[in-house]
Amino acid sequence: MKTTALQFCLALLGLSCLAPAAEAPARRVRPPAIVSPDIQADRHVTFRLQAPKATEVLVNGQWTDGRAPMTKGSNGVWSVTMGPIEPGVWEYSFQVDGLAMIDPGNPALKPMRAPRTSILHLPGQPPLIHDFQDVPHGVVHQYTYRSQALGRLRELVVYTPPGYDKQPDARFPTLYLQHGSGDNQATWVAHGKAHWILDNLLAQGRAKAMVVVMMDGHAATGGGAGGPTSNTALFERDLLEDVLPFVEANYRVKTDAANRAIAGLSMGGGQALAIGLQHPDRFAWIGGFSSGLPDQDSLTGLLSQPEAANEKLKLLWIACGKDDFLLKRNLDFIALLTEKHIRHTWRPSEGAHSWPVWRGYLAEFVPLLFQP
Amino acid sequence: MKTTALQFCLALLGLSCLAPAAEAPARRVRPPAIVSPDIQADRHVTFRLQAPKATEVLVNGQWTDGRAPMTKGSNGVWSVTMGPIEPGVWEYSFQVDGLAMIDPGNPALKPMRAPRTSILHLPGQPPLIHDFQDVPHGVVHQYTYRSQALGRLRELVVYTPPGYDKQPDARFPTLYLQHGSGDNQATWVAHGKAHWILDNLLAQGRAKAMVVVMMDGHAATGGGAGGPTSNTALFERDLLEDVLPFVEANYRVKTDAANRAIAGLSMGGGQALAIGLQHPDRFAWIGGFSSGLPDQDSLTGLLSQPEAANEKLKLLWIACGKDDFLLKRNLDFIALLTEKHIRHTWRPSEGAHSWPVWRGYLAEFVPLLFQP
Numbered sequence: 001m002k003t004t005a006l007q008f009c010l011a012l013l014g015l016s017c018l019a020p021a022a023e024a025p026a027r028r029v030r031p032p033a034i035v036s037p038d039i040q041a042d043r044h045v046t047f048r049l050q051a052p053k054a055t056e057v058l059v060n061g062q063w064t065d066g067r068a069p070m071t072k073g074s075n076g077v078w079s080v081t082m083g084p085i086e087p088g089v090w091e092y093s094f095q096v097d098g099l100a101m102i103d104p105g106n107p108a109l110k111p112m113r114a115p116r117t118s119i120l121h122l123p124g125q126p127p128l129i130h131d132f133q134d135v136p137h138g139v140v141h142q143y144t145y146r147s148q149a150l151g152r153l154r155e156l157v158v159y160t161p162p163g164y165d166k167q168p169d170a171r172f173p174t175l176y177l178q179h180g181s182g183d184n185q186a187t188w189v190a191h192g193k194a195h196w197i198l199d200n201l202l203a204q205g206r207a208k209a210m211v212v213v214m215m216d217g218h219a220a221t222g223g224g225a226g227g228p229t230s231n232t233a234l235f236e237r238d239l240l241e242d243v244l245p246f247v248e249a250n251y252r253v254k255t256d257a258a259n260r261a262i263a264g265l266s267m268g269g270g271q272a273l274a275i276g277l278q279h280p281d282r283f284a285w286i287g288g289f290s291s292g293l294p295d296q297d298s299l300t301g302l303l304s305q306p307e308a309a310n311e312k313l314k315l316l317w318i319a320c321g322k323d324d325f326l327l328k329r330n331l332d333f334i335a336l337l338t339e340k341h342i343r344h345t346w347r348p349s350e351g352a353h354s355w356p357v358w359r360g361y362l363a364e365f366v367p368l369l370f371q372p
Numbered sequence: 373m374k375t376t377a378l379q380f381c382l383a384l385l386g387l388s389c390l391a392p393a394a395e396a397p398a399r400r401v402r403p404p405a406i407v408s409p410d411i412q413a414d415r416h417v418t419f420r421l422q423a424p425k426a427t428e429v430l431v432n433g434q435w436t437d438g439r440a441p442m443t444k445g446s447n448g449v450w451s452v453t454m455g456p457i458e459p460g461v462w463e464y465s466f467q468v469d470g471l472a473m474i475d476p477g478n479p480a481l482k483p484m485r486a487p488r489t490s491i492l493h494l495p496g497q498p499p500l501i502h503d504f505q506d507v508p509h510g511v512v513h514q515y516t517y518r519s520q521a522l523g524r525l526r527e528l529v530v531y532t533p534p535g536y537d538k539q540p541d542a543r544f545p546t547l548y549l550q551h552g553s554g555d556n557q558a559t560w561v562a563h564g565k566a567h568w569i570l571d572n573l574l575a576q577g578r579a580k581a582m583v584v585v586m587m588d589g590h591a592a593t594g595g596g597a598g599g600p601t602s603n604t605a606l607f608e609r610d611l612l613e614d615v616l617p618f619v620e621a622n623y624r625v626k627t628d629a630a631n632r633a634i635a636g637l638s639m640g641g642g643q644a645l646a647i648g649l650q651h652p653d654r655f656a657w658i659g660g661f662s663s664g665l666p667d668q669d670s671l672t673g674l675l676s677q678p679e680a681a682n683e684k685l686k687l688l689w690i691a692c693g694k695d696d697f698l699l700k701r702n703l704d705f706i707a708l709l710t711e712k713h714i715r716h717t718w719r720p721s722e723g724a725h726s727w728p729v730w731r732g733y734l735a736e737f738v739p740l741l742f743q744p
Binding site: 034049050051052053054055096097098099100101102104105106107109111112113114115116132134137139140141142143144145146153165168184189250 | 486487513561622
């Protein structure tokens with residue numbers, strides 16, 4: 001073997017190092033590397049997309065003034081520099097002749113049922129509550145399981161707190177934490193940064209160590225077949241018949257209602273309220289973030305026996321942003337709870353129906369859990 | 373609260389259930405659901421993309437005859453039905469006016485540095501070695517860590533075998549398993565199905581229970597700055613100074629060379645060979661799948677003392693497909709090993725530089741590991 005042959009081989013690999021499509025099917029293409037997002041120290045960010053045949057390309061981002069046209073360069077690469085963009089975990093899409101798509105230069109994608117959204121994470125200085133900090137970290141576990149209730153494969157994510165493995169005799173409380181309709185079981189970690197929020201709250205002594213269970217909220221097949229009511233009913237079966245027993249058999253967790261919480265955002269908030277309020281013997285802590293609301297049937301028990309709810313529930317925490325399209329429904333629900341003298345915490349906030357708001361809710365809600 | 377208000381709210385959520393962009397920034401769009409890929413029982417598959425302004429849309433898939441034009445319907449939805457497609461885990465892209473992109477209808481994405489590829493998984497009947505089967509399952513753990521060697525945040529994936537948590541006194545061997553240049557630490561699980569291959573081999577009594585560690589092979593920042601040599605050198609530092617000590621402090625693993633293996637594909641195969649052959653005191657089992665090859669410097673020790681290699685190495689296993697663009701380099705390397713009388717296993721195979729080949733290699737390689 002000659003050195004030149006080795007060098008050729010290394011050069012080849014060097015090129016393939018730079019090439020997004022190095023293992024793409026059918027042919028091997030090695031375009032020049034397109035760096036996007038290209039983040040400067042001052043939080044100006046350049047977005048780039050190689051699309052020589054496109055006629056209009058936009059960035060559509062969640063930050064302030066996040067929508068901007070991109071300009072086509074002579075090399076067929078569209079680009080725009082924006083900012084300085086405020087620290088945060090932001091979602092954005094490219095819009096190419098009207099087609100919304102991820103930024104193919106960015107490996108950080110928001111897990112979604114229909115993925116069109118990339119993640120731009122700009123850490124704060126000092127770090128924000130959802131940023132990775134140099135504190136002890138928990139572990140995120142991924143599972144695929146065959147749901148007996150639903151008869152098909154499903155996905156599950158479980159977070160264990162820092163030190164879980166080093167305390168073989170300890171048992172922990174559990175938070176079941178659900179996502180919204182566009183997302184899936186992976187979104188609270190990949191985009192919500194739930195694991196880092198928990199790590200940071202724990203390091204600050206502001207929360208109890210707990211296990212967090214994140215399920216796929218889409219229990220009905222075929223993208224919502226049967227509507228949200230039947231989806232919630234199916235989800236409840238999968239939770240109570242499959243996942244909760246699995247978690248309690250495989251993790252060192254406490255198994256009484258006082259050590260179980262259920263919460264969620266949007267569709268997942270509706271699921272948390274519907275299931276939690278129907279099963280106060282299972283869950284004593286309930287959180288609804290910008291929630292869809294349960295239907296009347298699931299509230300019958302609660303409304304007919306408000307004293308029982310007040311006796312069993314440790315916390316019924318409901319939050320919604322003042323610009324959220326679900327605000328009116330949440331206000332109506334709060335009025336109903338008030339009228340029936342059902343103890344609850346109402347936390348109106350700034351903001352709309354969006355992940356920056358939900359990260360904040362999680363950081364507020366978790367410190368309240370499992371406290372005496 | 374009136375029933376009609378509740379019904380309105382539910383209807384809203386029902387719609388948002390179907391809408392990919394339910395939580396998209398800037399505006400909330402609810403197009404009709406586009407189902408893609410739409411998989412029939414006979415393995416015909418329909419692909420769809422809503423792109424009213426596009427002039428040419430293709431599917432570019434890895435299966436036989438996987439490239440096909442899509443046809444535009446009057447609703448602006450492009451579609452094509454292909455198949456029957458053979459069982460397998462296939463990658464595919466849409467090509468929209470020359471722009472390669474994921475299928476935004478499909479939540480299953482191949483983790484890549486520059487994501488342009490979706491996953492079509494058609495299980496076999498009977499199930500294939502990489503399919504989820506009803507056997508005991510291991511657990512996949514995700515970490516973010518601050519690499520002291522590299523001075524920045526990195527990602528890590530660790531698989532523990534079925535029953536790991538139930539055997540507190542057992543210690544396991546470890547396989548360090550690396551991806552190729554286009555991919556990252558998540559690809560061996562999400563696309564390679566390494567966890568299911570391990571689960572299935574174990575259930576069949578064909579492999580030892582082991583921990584598998586999957587790192588991000590891109591240790592150099594900026595998409596290969598400094599070339600693959602310096603990337604491998606940096607990767608080696610992160611492996612030996614950060615990850616290996618972390619794994620051995622946090623998992624119940626054996627810590628002698630006879631219980632450590634290192635393997636990888638393409639760029640990761642080059643890393644496994646370079647690091648393994650330079651550190652036979654650390655790794656006694658080495659696998660190169662369609663490997664990039666180490667440079668001369670990293671082979672000096674091996675070539676000057678072939679007897680030492682033969683004494684220390686339990687297995688040096690090298691495989692490459694007959695249609696692989698790296699075949700010639702691998703054949704040259706095998707000739708060199710033969711000339712120097714360095715014991716090795718050469719496993720030429722069918723196929724090219726692709727994941728279906730690498731899943732097969734893993735299923736062949738793992739049963740050889742840690743055997744007496």
